[in-house]
Amino acid sequence: MAKIAGNEIRPGTLVEFDGGLWIAVKTQAVKPGKGGAYNQVELKNIITGTKLNQRFRSDETVDEVYFEKKDYQFLYAEGEMLVFMDTDTYEQIELQKDFVGERAQFLTDGMKVMVTSYEGRPIGVQMPLQVVLTVTEADPVLRGGTAAPSYKSAMLENGLKIQVPPFIDAGTKVVVSTEDGSYVKRAEI
Structure with a gap:
């Protein structure tokens, strides 16, 4: 652990504060017209997931934690x-x-x-930001309607249902975002 000044906290910095381990999610340097400048920091507890907004003045120090x-x-x-x-x-x-x-x-x-x-x-x-998964089932494309849907439902090998473009069929490998489970593109295999 090392002591750092409150204005040195940046997003991704892990600190020990108020008896817990916190990661800085967002930071904003604030210079009010009156009083001293401070760093407005949004902290997230890495164990419980709770969030906390905290002001740190430049003359305050906190323990930076290394992991x-x-x-x-x-x-x-x-x-x-x-x-x-x-x-x-x-x-x-x-x-x-x-x-x-x-x-x-x-x-x-x-x-x-x-x-x-x-x-x-x-x-x-x-985890990786994207994974390649195989489509096991895909809804048929409805033809003839003037307002044809631009996406259709598909089932992936892991059991997840996602929306895919009409040209994706069962057996196709697709790239999926692990952040939100959305279709990214057809896998180039």
Whole structure:
């Protein structure tokens, strides 16, 4: 840990504040007409997910926390647990599905992810921004209507339903965003 001034906090900075671990989401330098300048910081608790808006003056100091990032490979899901393997040491860790959140549905065997840890305790999983999945079912395109829909429903191999363009059929591989589960483009395979 290192002490940093309140005006040095930037988005992505991890700090220990008020007894918790917080990551800066947004920062804004404010110079009011009266009084001293300050840094308006939106903090998110990395354990509970709660948010906090806090003002830090330049003469205030906080402890910046350093965390470790390591590459892991997703192996398999077992009930509510997800098993990952450290790609350097081959050591395995188990994380709750809830810990990864809704993005867990995009995990595929062998997928590389980045696990962020603080003092040996995992605090986050960073996944690829996009994944390639196969369409297993796609609605037929309705012809003849003057107001034809520009998108249709499709089912992916992971069970997720998304909207795809009319030219996508079952068996087609598509690129999907892991942020919101939306169709990005047809995969170039």
